[in-house]
Amino acid sequence: MYKIILLLLLVGVFAACETVADAGVFVVGSDYLSVNNKVIQIDTLTANMATINFDSLVTSEQNRILIGNYDDPIFGRLKSVSYFQLSNSVGDYSVGNTSASDTEYLNYVYDSIALVLKYDDYYFGDTTKVQTIDVHRILEKVKPANSEDSRFYNNSSLAYDSKSLATYSYKPRPTEKDSIHVRLDDAFGEALFLRLKNREITNFDEFTEYLKGMVLVPNSTNSSNIVGFNLSSELRVYYSKYQSDAEESIVKSFTIADATKQYNAISSDKTGTLIQDLPISSSSLSSNLSGNKGFIQSGSGVACRIDFPTLKEMNYIAENGTVVDAVLKIKPVKNSYSDAYPLPDSLQVYVADNLNRISGTLNDSKDIPIYAVLSQKKDEFNENVYYALPLGGFLQKELLKQSDSRKGLILTIPNYNKEINRVVLGDQNLYDNKMELQIFYLTY
Amino acid sequence: MKNCFFYIVLSFCFSGLVCGQSISTSPYSMYGLGSVYDSDFGGIPGIGSSGLALPSSNFINNLNPASLGFMNQNHFLFYVGGKTIFTTFQNNELKESRNTMQFSHLAFAFPISKKSALSLALKPYSSSSFKISNLELPILDSQNYYTLNVLGSGGLNDLDFSYGYRVSSKWAVGFTGTFLFGTTTENREYYVANSVTAIAKESYFNGFRATVGTQIKIDSTLTLAATLKVPSQIKVSKVQSVATSNSTGDSTVATDEASDSDDYFLPFEFGVGISKVFKQKFNLTADYQRSFWTATNQSDSYGDFVNQNHFAVGLSYQKAQRSWNYWDQLRYSVGGNYNSGYLEINGNKVNDAALSLGVSFPLENNFSAINLSYSYGQRGRIGDGLVKENYHKISLNISLDGIWFLKRKID
Structure with a gap:
């Protein structure tokens, strides 16, 4: 009898006890804890x-025409020259209606040629100062010097015509305006127009053979800022069609369709700076x-x-x-x-x-x-x-x-x-x- | 005898299960092998855990193997016990209570000849169960702090084989071989600057310790006893995994990497005890034990150890061993002990003092009994970076005599 009561008691005592969750607030000898793990x-x-x-820094395919030069008080003079190849985005190198007769062709008359550079909002330096750029024709095919490598670098260069197609001075307004309109040499424009009109240029190869590319070179007389333009910038040939008494203005555009054929040659003159002797x-x-x-x-x-x-x-x-x-x-x-x-x-x-x-x-x-x-x-x-x-x-x-x-x-x-x-x-x-x-x- | 082996096997299977579940938390248990249990058998908890000089004539005395030399013939003793502990932790600022329940022992003893007996016991030896939350500690070489969380669990088990031999009618000697084995795990989380590092450590312990003891009956009422425990080494092996996470991501620094660990040393200990019976009803027991921890020269990674003194005294009363009145057969006991502590934290010893009361309820006409004891004790103190633990312990031990078993089986 007692046995049973006591056994029940044993079970009862053990079952009644639940371990209370330990909050972990009691620690003795915290120095000791620091001994094993310091x-x-x-x-x-x-x-x-x-x-x-x-x-050599890869600058092709960056989707930015970077042009200008500026004098940095610490880093010296930095200059960015931009090279690019142009083409018609849909491969259409005709002027006027392709089905037009020869007599109709006589009615197309060259007006002007311009490079429309579209701001991409990037700029560096003082844009309140005038920047002057020169536009030149590239004289060699736009392709990297090393045939193993399809990229251009900040120190890559291509030969270009010393004769400038335009010298353009402007105060950059990258955030206020959409673009700048650089009027180019009309002799160059008319010659290009005639080749297109006379179907001497009918495709991309013939076009790039004639106009291999263009380079924008900042003029060293001004040195204040560097501005970015995007690749939707265009070379525009403006011409008109005269028929009876009506006059119709037409534009033929060429863009930078291939981003791999556009790069910026960025050079710096660190003379006189702390880092002029970089190895x-x-x-x-x-x-x-x-x-x-x-x-x-x-x-x-x-x-x-x-x-x-x-x-x-x-x-x-x-x-x-x-x-x-x-x-x-x-x-x-x-x-x-x-x-x-x-x-x-x-x-x-x-x-x-x-x-x-x-x-x-x-x-x-x-x-x-x-x-x-x-x-x-x-x-x-x-x-x-x-x-x-x-x-x-x-x-x-x-x-x-x-x-x-x-x-x-x-x-x-x-x-x-x-x-x-x-x-x-x-x-x-x-x-x-x-x-x-x-x-x-x-x-x- | 066949039945005995059956019970041995069954019980050990059962005890493995129970051992795994035993939990006892104490902030002191992160040191050394953890907090050591007192898992004394029979009525010993009621007499302040004293009793080096008590013979194992009618119960298993786990304190001294020589007692087995006086074991009665034709008895097979089976013991099982458990404990419930209510602890209140207190420091200068806080007070918190915790209740734990644990298995405390499982043991057998049986004579193998007229003059000798064997016992086998399994009990938890120590527990390393503790938790530390959001502890701020200084970062070396800076004014900054880091935060530490630690969760410790596991502990060591103790498997004892004891043998006692009666050299003469008045003198017995005994030997105990103790295997200590177990695993502790510790998970630490370091919050340093903007990083979290988790260190999971498992430590495996195993070692052997020998105890020799003797009991001398000076006369029918007075017994003297002595025990020696030899110094021993507990082998420690440790594996740990380290993983960090910070603003640069997650990384695993080490996975189950074995790391150097210092072995743990148990000291040389000796104990002396006396037992005196008065008027055939009262039994006074008193023990003194000293443990030479200082000489173990342990690595400081286990804490600072100092020599320990342990005093225990107890008195029991039983009106009559055999009586038609059941209440006359009850054995009442009272006791106390003081232990100066082997651990020194911040220059302060962690001492422990307890008072106990107990009662033994005999079962039927043999040595079977149920022992119920209560003790109240204090460990550590408030202040000096220590924590005071007030504990109320209820021990319930069941002693079954083999004769009792046989009867049940025949039913």
């Missing part, structure tokens, strides 16, 4: 900055030799490289440890930017070997590119203007890597191949606007 902040790892110069593209100029600054200029191929030469020494902190988070704060140099030279919102980051050969963009674990993002456009003391680049994954991988080869980061401006923006960044030793590297390391 969390360390490292602010002193060396990050070297350097400036490099890509000698060949596989080498770099340490920021120690350029005023503790690193430079980026899109278009001209100037880029900033960052290396972590002593990273592997972190492996001596503990037998097992890893970078859990890291951020590189790269600060634009005070007074290097202004309303006229605004800071780009972000910087593109590439991973490269020690010869500046790029293996790809810096990506996160889902293969999405990581950018260095600007914290704010400006503040009163320029203290909090910086590009924040999260580097946790990159440094973690570099640390775990067995081989001795080191990867560096190359910073450029997005749209590097079709824009002119530039940035000046401070290295770790610059008095103001120091680059800061913050690493969080965990031993396990």
Whole structure:
């Protein structure tokens, strides 16, 4: 009897007890918890900055005619010359009605020829200043010098006629106006018109044989801005048809139908600047030799490289440890930017070997590119203007890597191949606007 | 005998299940092997866990293997027990209660000759069950902090083989071989800057420990006893996985990577005890044990260890072993113990003191009994970075005598 009562009691006691959820607020000896796994902040790892110069930047197929030149107080003079091939977008090289009789043809009369350049809203520099451009005929076929490579580079050049078809001065109004209308030499226009009218030119090959392409060259007398035009810009031949008493105006248009046959030759004259002695593209100029600054200029191929030469020494902190988070704060140099030279919102980051050969963009674990993002456009003391680049994954991988080869980061401006923006960044030793590297390391 | 083996097999299968479920949380259990259980058999919890000098004449005394030398013939003892613990944790700011329930032991003992007996016992040895939420800790070399969450679980089991031999009518010696084995897991989450790192660690423990003991009957009422536990090494192997997640994505740093781990050492311990019977009704027991933890020179990754003193005293009363009145057969007990603690945290020892009451209900006319005991104790203290644990423990142990079994089977 007692046995049964007691057994029931046993069951009852055990069943009545439920474990209350542990809120985890009681900890004894939190120092002890820090012993096995240490969390360390490292602010002193060396990050070297350097400036490099890509000698050839692909500028074809960028869908932008970039034309102008400007004098940059830091980077020197930058000049963009734009080359392109023209064609009729539907392959129609006839003038008037193709079925018209010869007598009717006599009624078509040349009026004028013009290049209509359509703004694509991109500009850089001071657009209140006059810019002068010259239009020339290209004398060789628009094709890359190297037959293995179908692309043109910022340093590619094609021979063109020294005689200018037009010299045009204008104050760019990229956001207010649609286009500029550059009237070309009538002798050139009439000659082209007659060939079309006389059916000496009836197809693309004959057309490009006669007019291989055009080049827009900024005149060096003015140097203030660089403006972008889009590829729907046209060469227009204006002519009229006279029949009885009526006069009818007609336009024949040629556009840049093939974006691979349009490129911008962007060159810079860095004489007198801190980066006038940039070495060949596989080498770099340490920021120690350029005023503790690193430079980026899109278009001209100037880029900033960052290396972590002593990273592997972190492996001596503990037998097992890893970078859990890291951020590189790269600060634009005070007074290097202004309303006229605004800071780009972000910087593109590439991973490269020690010869500046790029293996790809810096990506996160889902293969999405990581950018260095600007914290704010400006503040009163320029203290909090910086590009924040999260580097946790990159440094973690570099640390775990067995081989001795080191990867560096190359910073450029997005749209590097079709824009002119530039940035000046401070290295770790610059008095103001120091680059800061913050690493969080965990031993396990 | 056939039946006994059947029960042994069945019970061990059952106990494996129960062991896995036992849980006991304590903030102190993240140290060393975790919080060590006291899983004493029979009426021992009621007498303050004292009783090195008690013979195993009518119950299994797990404190001293020499007691088996005095085991009665023709008995097969089977023990099973469990515990319910109500704990209140308290520090300067907070108070929190938790209830846990656990299996505490499963044991058999049987004589193998007129002068000797064997016992086999399985019990939880320690539990490493704790939780830490949103603990802010300083990042080294900076003014910043990180946040840590930890969840610990698992523990060690103890499998004892004991043998006792009666050298003469007054003197017995015994030996216990203890296998300690188990797994603990610890999951830590580090929130550092804009990252989260998860470290999942599994530690596997196994080791062997030997205990020798002796009991001497000075006269029919007085028994003296001593035990020695030899220092031993618990082998530890550890695998861990590390994964990080930050604004540059997720990555796995290590997967089930074996990592170096320091073995754990149990110290040399000795204990002395005395048992004295008065007026055939009262039995006084008193023990002293000392554990030389300092000499183990453990890695600080297990905490700081100091030598431990352990005092236990108990008194039991039974009006008559045989009586027509059932109530006269009940054994009442009272006891207390104090343990200076082997763990030193922030320079403070974590001591433990408890008082206990117990009652044994005999079942039928043999050594079968149900032992119910209650103890109240305190561990640690408020302040100095420690937590005070107030615990109420109810132990319920069932002792079954083999004769009782046989009767049931014949039914």
